[in-house]
Structures are given as structure tokens and as C-alpha cells.
Amino acid sequence: MVRLETHPFTEDDLADAGRLLAARHRRHRAVHPLLSPQYDDAGAAEAEVAAALAAEDASGAVATRGGEAVAFLLGAPRSGAAWGENVFVDSAGHATADGEGAETTRELYAAAAARWVDAGRTAHYVLLPSSEAAAVDGWFRLGFGLQQTHALREPPTRPPAVRDGLVVRTPTRDDIPVLARLDLELPRHHAISPTFSAAAVPSYEESLAYWEEDFDNPDFLNVVAEHGGRVVATASCCRLEKSSTHTGPARPERAWFLSFAAVLPEARGIGAGRAVAEAVLDHARTDPAYDVLVTDWREPNLTSSRAWRALGFRDSFWRLHRLVGR
Ligand SMILES: CC(C)(COP(=O)(O)OP(=O)(O)OC[C@H]1O[C@@H](n2cnc3c(N)ncnc32)[C@H](O)[C@@H]1OP(=O)(O)O)[C@@H](O)C(=O)NCCC(=O)NCCS
CATH class of the missing domain: 3.40.630.30 (Gcn5-related N-acetyltransferase (GNAT))
Incomplete structure (x- = not known):
């Protein structure tokens, strides 16, 4: 050669x-x-x-x-x-x-x-x-390792079946305090083992102020799930063109983006994450102009890397990372 x-x-x-x-x-x-x-x-x-x-x-x-x-x-x-x-x-x-x-x-x-x-x-x-x-x-x-995964799938072909014991609904302004709490669960979860992200965790007050201002943002669709009569989970999605992520060749056309999901720690693993994610992504099924779903996750995040693949997302891009001299 x-x-x-x-x-x-x-x-x-x-x-x-x-x-x-x-x-x-x-x-x-x-x-x-x-x-x-x-x-x-x-x-x-x-x-x-x-x-x-x-x-x-x-x-x-x-x-x-x-x-x-x-x-x-x-x-x-x-x-x-x-x-x-x-x-x-x-x-x-x-x-x-x-x-x-x-x-x-x-x-x-x-x-x-x-x-x-x-x-x-x-x-x-x-x-x-x-x-x-x-x-x-x-x-x-x-010396590089897998830090972040981008993934794709087709939209669902039928409405999701919600597991017994869970109620999925659109949030109201009364849910803002629990939405603010749920918003902190992702950075908190990323800060601990084994993800150890360096990203800052906002305060509850900052999260509350964000939700007060952004609750009616028409670009994002939100759902919550109740278990035992209280909200335990939320998910948000938007059309991908409203997001600054997944750019260049990593940006499919006509895509809905699962941008956020979180479940309170004590309610994880009972299907609430699947319920809220499938509920927001169901918008893509009924939107004739859109035919792709995208999301991404920190690969060391044990919960999202398992849950989103279980929902049918297939790896498309990997972000590899190396810290030199450590
Ligand atoms: C990621 C998260 C939203 C998933 O929600 P969840 O309620 O814990 O997950 P579910 O109980 O709905 O499980 C969904 C799938 O994940 C898989 N899963 C869940 N726990 C698992 C485990 N311990 N081992 C292997 N797979 C597991 C299952 O296959 C399950 O699919 P199934 O319904 O066919 O059984 C939630 O764990 C969470 O809030 N994590 C912290 C914040 C976060 O990472 N948010 C996502 C940002 S990208």
C-alpha cells in the first residue's frame, strides 16, 4: 500500500x-x-x-x-x-x-x-x-471512549398503550413546581456516578423561573405522568429545527426531537419514563410532514441509555471523548 x-x-x-x-x-x-x-x-x-x-x-x-x-x-x-x-x-x-x-x-x-x-x-x-x-x-x-450517543427511529404506527397504574396527561400551570423539580433530576443524575458530568446543576428557584416563563412556549410539547395520584415524570419534545443540537450531517429532515425526560428517583423503573416519552413522541405519528424521531443521551447514564434503546432508538452518531494527560 x-x-x-x-x-x-x-x-x-x-x-x-x-x-x-x-x-x-x-x-x-x-x-x-x-x-x-x-x-x-x-x-x-x-x-x-x-x-x-x-x-x-x-x-x-x-x-x-x-x-x-x-x-x-x-x-x-x-x-x-x-x-x-x-x-x-x-x-x-x-x-x-x-x-x-x-x-x-x-x-x-x-x-x-x-x-x-x-x-x-x-x-x-x-x-x-x-x-x-x-x-x-x-x-x-x-484512548477515546463513548461519551454521548445520538439515535434515530421511525415514528410509532399506533398510539402507545399506557401501563396500569399510570395516568398520562398534558400539564397545567399547577404542575409548574413539580416540573421545576423534575427539570433538576437530569443534571443531578448526570452529576453523580457513573456519569460524573461537569455541567452545573441549576437551583430549584432558577428552574421554577424558567418554567414560569417557558410554560406556554408553543415550540415544545410536554406531558406528565401520575402514579399513585401524584406527578412522577415528564417529557418534552419539539420539531428538530427548533433545537440547536443534531446539526449538519447529524440532522435528519422532518424530525421530532425527544429533548427531555425525567422521572423522580423513587418512581424509576416502573414504566413512567416509557409512558411520557412515548406520549410526546406520538405527535410524530399524527404529523404527516414528519417521519423521523431523534434523541441523544450520555452513554454512561445507565437509565437513559437503557430506556431509549428499549423504546426502539438505534445508535446513529457517537461522540467519543479523551482527556489528555490525566
Ligand atoms: C431515563 C428515565 C427517564 C427512564 O425512565 P424510567 O421510568 O426509569 O424507565 P422505564 O421504567 O419506563 O423503563 C423503560 C425501559 O428501560 C429499560 N430499563 C429500565 N430499567 C432498566 C434496567 N435496570 N436494566 C435494563 N433495562 C432497563 C427497560 O427495557 C424498559 O423497557 P420496558 O418497558 O420494555 O421494560 C429515568 O430513569 C430518569 O429520569 N433518569 C434520570 C434522568 C435522565 O437520564 N433523563 C433522560 C435524559 S436523556
Whole structure:
């Protein structure tokens, strides 16, 4: 095989990167036809890579064989204290030609990461299709692990059956205190073992103020579930275009997004999470313009990683993470 060489990513590499990304996306769509066909096209893919290159302090590397680009990696720092001193490679920031193995990924990262670490950016994140097995193997053997999962499924074909003992309904303003409490359950759950997220946990008062202001937001649909006569669970969803997450090739068209769900700790595992999630997602079944459901979760979160796969969500993208020097 012709020897692999690497060079820093520049504007001259955009066309090659667009071609590699479009090819990656076509492979990904063979596994996940629910993804947008838009990025099958090298021009549309190149525009996403160009946007990634335009980000402040973007940098990366390209791997070539005999002068032909076979892989690229492009990241930029993301703001937000919880990310640490970071470089974040988003869904359009990395692609490897079919047939290239894990060693190509390892050489590519070695070429890009020296600059990142020299700049003091030691928290590295890369979002890539979970089906890119050779690349995932390469990242794993670079010290990366699975931090976050994005997933897709088709809408349900019939209304959900609610388990005996649970009542699912639309919340009223009287539910705002319990909604505020439930809103804290996710960051609280993420802060503890085994997720250990660094994200701040808001106060109850902040959560209450948020709900007072946002309760009537027409973009979000909310439901609650009662068990034994009291509210124990909630879930929210919105059309994905109302959310700033799941961008670029990771954004399916015509998708509803399960954006939030929480169950009080003492009521977990009795079907309340399934009941509220299925109830909000049922909107997609009755919305003729939408035919995809998306969500995401912290993979070390034992509860959501089990529950959402049990609801039929299939992994599409994985965010891998490495903290250098720890
Ligand atoms: C995630 C969460 C909403 C799920 O709700 P829940 O009420 O605990 O889950 P359910 O009882 O409805 O179970 C749903 C599915 O998860 C799976 N599941 C639940 N507990 C499980 C366990 N201990 N082991 C394996 N699978 C399990 C089951 O397959 C179940 O499907 P089933 O109905 O076919 O049995 C809830 O646990 C929670 O609030 N977690 C903390 C906050 C959070 O992570 N929110 C989600 C943000 S992405």
C-alpha cells in the first residue's frame, strides 16, 4: 500500500474533504436511511466542512496516499465551561475513505492533536457515525471512549398503550413546581456516578423561573405522568429545527426531537419514563410532514441509555471523548 502522509488542513483541502464526507454519509445512509440525503452530494458536504473551517481557531489534518486525500480531521474549540479546554470535532469534521483502517485514524489524530495540546486544549471530542467501525476502532485505540450517543427511529404506527397504574396527561400551570423539580433530576443524575458530568446543576428557584416563563412556549410539547395520584415524570419534545443540537450531517429532515425526560428517583423503573416519552413522541405519528424521531443521551447514564434503546432508538452518531494527560 502507498505510504500514508499527513499535512495540516487548509482551504485547499475543502473539495477533497467534501468528497470524503459525502462518501461517508452515503455509507451511513445505507445503515440509516432516515438520515438526510442532502449530504450525499459532495458540494453540500463541502459547505459543511467549510463552515467547520470558518470556526474560530479551527485546525486539523489531512491524510493522503500518493497525493490523494484519504481522510481528514477538523475541529475547533467549543465555548462552555463544562467542555474544558477543548477541541470539538463535529459531525462534518471527520471522514475516512472506505477501506482505510484504524491506523489511518491514528496517524490523522497524531498529526492534528499535537497542535491542540500545545495550545493547552487537552479535552478532545469527536462526533462520528457509530457504523464507521474501522475509524471507531482507531479512536478507541487512541484512548477515546463513548461519551454521548445520538439515535434515530421511525415514528410509532399506533398510539402507545399506557401501563396500569399510570395516568398520562398534558400539564397545567399547577404542575409548574413539580416540573421545576423534575427539570433538576437530569443534571443531578448526570452529576453523580457513573456519569460524573461537569455541567452545573441549576437551583430549584432558577428552574421554577424558567418554567414560569417557558410554560406556554408553543415550540415544545410536554406531558406528565401520575402514579399513585401524584406527578412522577415528564417529557418534552419539539420539531428538530427548533433545537440547536443534531446539526449538519447529524440532522435528519422532518424530525421530532425527544429533548427531555425525567422521572423522580423513587418512581424509576416502573414504566413512567416509557409512558411520557412515548406520549410526546406520538405527535410524530399524527404529523404527516414528519417521519423521523431523534434523541441523544450520555452513554454512561445507565437509565437513559437503557430506556431509549428499549423504546426502539438505534445508535446513529457517537461522540467519543479523551482527556489528555490525566
Ligand atoms: C431515563 C428515565 C427517564 C427512564 O425512565 P424510567 O421510568 O426509569 O424507565 P422505564 O421504567 O419506563 O423503563 C423503560 C425501559 O428501560 C429499560 N430499563 C429500565 N430499567 C432498566 C434496567 N435496570 N436494566 C435494563 N433495562 C432497563 C427497560 O427495557 C424498559 O423497557 P420496558 O418497558 O420494555 O421494560 C429515568 O430513569 C430518569 O429520569 N433518569 C434520570 C434522568 C435522565 O437520564 N433523563 C433522560 C435524559 S436523556
